[in-house]
Amino acid sequence: MTIRKGLAFSLLPLAVIVLIYQGSVLATRNYMDEASLQASSALRLAVSALSGHLSRYEPLPALIADHDDIKSLIERPGDAELRAAANIYLKEINTLLESSDIYVMTLDGETIAASNYDGPASFVGQNFSYRPYFQEAAKGLQSRFYALGTTSLKRGYYFSSPIIIDNAVRGVIVFKVDIDSIESSWQGGEYKIFVSDPEGIIFMTGSPEWLYSGILPLSPERLSRTQGSRRYAEAVLKPLPYRESIEDGHKLFTISSPGGTREYMALSQYVPDADWTVNVLMDTASVRSQARTVLVAVVLFFCLAGLALAILMQRRARAEERLRMQVEARNELEHRVEERTADLARVNQRIELEIAERRLTELELRKTQGDLIQAGKLAGLGQMSAALSHEFNQPLAAAKTYADSAAMLIDRDRVAEARDNVRRISALIDRMASISKHLRNFARKPNEKLGPVALDAVIEDTLEIVSARLKLAGATVEVAPSPSGWTVRAGSVRLQQVLVNILTNAADAIEGLDDRRILLAIAEDTGKVVITVRDHGAGVPTAIAERIFDPFYTTKDVGKGLGLGLSISYNIVKDFCGSLSVTNAPDGGAVFRLELEATSGLEDAAE
Structure with a gap:
């Protein structure tokens, strides 16, 4: 028995080390998966x-090429007045x-007219016949x-179109x-x-020190193809100092810089229309920190x-030692005189009382240990319950519920009710499409028709949407009394989105x-009409x-936000010709102020 107990105690540290290692691996994998979803x-x-920024310019070269002045110039390139x-x-x-440059070339590559002529x-x-877009x-x-422009030394994206006269290509027009x-x-x-090109050379980046660096080996073949098109003019190409690795299916980049070495999770997507690859790197320092x-x-x-x-073992050993001493004392006391019997009995009573107290203490200790273990479980569950939440979560969840219900209704031949569920799913998809449309409108004004919107209805719908979040936070919204019937120039769904974002931030x-x-x-x-939302937070x-309205800027922890809610809201209000600002109240809390143009009467506003 003693040998078995000693063997068990000798193997216990090894088992603990294995459990700790496996827990570390599992925690790192979970945090990596969560970070991958965000990236x-x-x-x-x-x-x-x-794609949205470039698509607005794509059809323009062909339209300009059809202009009478351009066609006349191509037919008579030497005419000074036409030039x-x-x-x-x-x-x-x-x-x-608001483009960079527009210019017209003859079929020999010579530029005969340009927006930067002066x-x-x-x-x-200039002759650009070596460019693939001209060819x-x-x-x-x-x-x-x-x-990279060889003349202007400015980077740009080029759209080119042939100038066709009498079904024949007579020239080329380029839109930069x-x-x-x-x-x-x-x-x-x-x-x-x-953004990297097919040769792995970084063409666009938010980190200027990475520009014109290669994430693929700069082999002679790649350099030859790049120099043949003069894509980067005289820019010096250099390899990016990085090391690539794979961990649990995630691609990791370890990049060296003068400030030190950092590890990033790398995700990429090839865009066939533009023939480039968009890459997103997320610093894994926070993920590693959470795992640690x-x-x-x-x-x-x-x-x-x-x-x-x-x-526990020490107390058990002491108890055994006391019991042994008691046995020895009893054996000794049997040989003592009768007058010491009463004293020994009292000693035995005290010892038994102490043993009972020790056992009671041990029971309480075990109960306390159980409570600590349970608290540790609850704390772990609290950490793992953090999930990514954004504007699409509620419509997606609702659409999934309606879809499951529709399948059951069809199985039961309740086609009319299933059709109603499909109609509801379609409405949710329209709503999500309306919200996602603003992500493409960061750099341009949307062409949506605006009109008078009733604030009472918008606020009522907004409060219904955020009610679950408010209930979770234990928050209450107090709407100050004001005259009813306010109407503003806006779009109802987008205005509702702005108010949802602001109220959600206030609840946070x-x-x-x-x-x-x-x-x-x-x-x-x-x-x-001025709408103010004031919380009593920090x-x-x-x-x-x-910077609070900048895209991707957030003060929340990893997994609790992309930093897009307020940025999208700011651009929506800007499309309404209104303004959105934030200040601090004198007695504490943030105050979001939304100003919109007042209107009279109600019309249908497109969303």
């Missing part, structure tokens, strides 16, 4: 933003569309190409789009975003369990506080007040 969402948004008229026309169009880096007289357009094809505005929005965010925290918690738990076991700010009131008030100020720190 996937950021990747989809980045691809959508890029001057074309230059002025291209400059006006370029200014109106600038220091004019394209007029494809000269064959009568629409072409797209991204490169500036991409700096999108690139600047990637800087300083939670994610590192960059779990590991420390597990180690601490086992240390406490070991300490408790040691205390006051969750767990004593004062969990949210005040919503409506007033009129010089022809505008307010907005001055250091982040200027």
Whole structure:
């Protein structure tokens, strides 16, 4: 028995080490999977933003190529008056569309008119016949190409179109789009975003030090293809100092820089229309930190369990020693005189009382240990219950429920009720499509028709949507009394989205506080309707007040937000020709102020 007990105690540390290691691996894998979901969402948004920015310009070269002045210039390229008229026309169009450059070339590649004809880096007289976009357009094809300008030394995305006269290609028109505005929005965010070409060279990035770096080996073949098209002019190409690895199915980049070495989770998506790959890197430092925290918690738990076991064994050994001493004392006391019997009896009573107290203490200790174990379980469940939540969660969950119900109703031949569920799913899809449309509108004004919207109905629907979140946070919304019948110039679904985002943020700010009131008030100020939402939380720190409406900027922990809610709301209100701002109340809490144009009467506003 003693040998078995000793063997069990010798194997116990090894078993504990194995359990700790497996727990660390499992925790790291779970946090990595959660981080991968966040990075996937950021990747989809980045691809959508890029595609939306470029798609607005794609049909324009063909439209401009059909202009009479352009066709006349191609037929008579030596006519000075036609050149001057074309230059002025291209400059006006370029200014109106806020593009980078527009220029016209003959079939030999010579530029005969350009929107920058009067600038220091004019394209007029330059020959771009070596560019793939010229070669494809000269064959009568629409072409797209991204490169560093050899004359302007500015990066851009090029759209080219043939100029067709009498069913024959007579020239080429090129439309260059500036991409700096999108690139600047990637800087300083939670994610590192960059775009690489088919040769693995980074063309766009929110980290300037990575520009023109290669994530693939810069072999002679790749350099030859790049230099043949002069995609990057005279820019110096260099390899990106990184090491790639795979962990539990996740691709990891370890990138070296003067400031040190950092590890990132890498996700990428190839965009066939643009012929580039969009990459999103997420710093794994927080993921590793969370895994280490779990590991420390597990180690601490086992240390406490070991300490408790040691205390129990020590007490058990002391009890055994006392029992042995009692036996020896009894044997000795049998040989003592009769007058010591009473004293020994009292000693025995005290010893028995102490033993009973020790046993009671041991029972209480076991109960306390059970409570600690249960508390540890609940704490672990609390950490794992954090889930990604965004504007699509409620419609998606509802759509899933309706879809399951529709399948059951069809099986029971209740087609009319199933059709009603399908109609509800379609309405939810329309609602999600309306919300997602704003992600493509960061760089342009939407073409949606706006009209008068009744605030009473919008606020009523909004409160219904956020009721579950408010109940979870223990928050209450107090709507200040105001005259009914207010109407504003907006879109009802998008205005409702703005109010949902603001009220949800307010619920996050006051969750767990004593004062969990949210005040919503409506007033009129010089022809505008002002909606204010005030919470009683910690307010907005001055250091982040200027960036709170930036895309991808968030102060929440990993997995609790992408930092898009307030940015989307800001752009929606801007489309309404209104304003959205945030200040701190004098007695504490944040105050969101939404100003919209007041209207009279109700019409149908498209959403």
